[in-house]
Amino acid sequence: MLAVTFAAYFVALWVAHEVADHWAQTHHQALTKGHRSRAGARSCLMHVTTYTALTAALGGLVWVVLDLQISLAGQLVSAVTHYWADRRYTLAWLADRLGKSRYYVLGAPRQGHDDNTTLGTGAYALDQSWHHFWLFVAALIAALS
Template sequence: MHASVFAAVFVALYVAHSVGDHWVQTSRQSADKGKPGWTGRLADTRHVASLTATKLVVLLPVALLLDLRLSLAGVAAGLGVDAVTHWWADRRSTLARLAKACGNGEFYSLGTGTHPFHPVTAEGKPAAHLGTGAYALDLLCTKDR
């Protein structure tokens, strides 16, 4: 694969990932995908299905417009691996176990009330903030390959 094809595909999937993970994903999917049992599994499956569809909707016009010679098998394999790993990371317990095994358990809890140095309000309650360690690790684990 030429570097220009790689770059075009990377940019298309990077943009699609941001759109699919933040704009297409519903609040219910986001809230439920880490829950145990079938509630979490089905919410995560719906999220990953819409995310993968978003990636395909963005990638296909880019490939056509730039006349990229992408194989159907390559696109299917790439999006398939991406979908499986994204589903795995979004189940949360799996990502938390990996973070702990890698020595990043404390970072995983960053931004939550369980982190040993979490910010608090004047009343001693967890303070609002932007982002968490779990979210940052999710991004690193599931960004398009």
């Protein structure tokens, strides 16, 4: 039963994460959540609040429909790690410490140029893989607790 709980909850978290990051997050939040200011922290907190509501809703749906035993500890891990990474400078710091700073800036607009930004940047790839790893951990914690 643990494997079913883990798998079902992981899928629910993954889907909620995708919807929260790409549909529910406001343009303002996306642009300002990484600013090193109170406004940036507030934008990130608002995004993570919506994100957590969506992961709780889809996780709760799976819990009810499939009659699973799920701990809320996974929600806490998911929310905290999402906030930490979405402050951006934190993830850039980690990338630098791990020798990934050149990858982090891959595809980013050049300073002083009006380059076209895309979702295909190194920062985006590292951000999403960070979130996916912690969704895995959150689902495992939720299933085992």
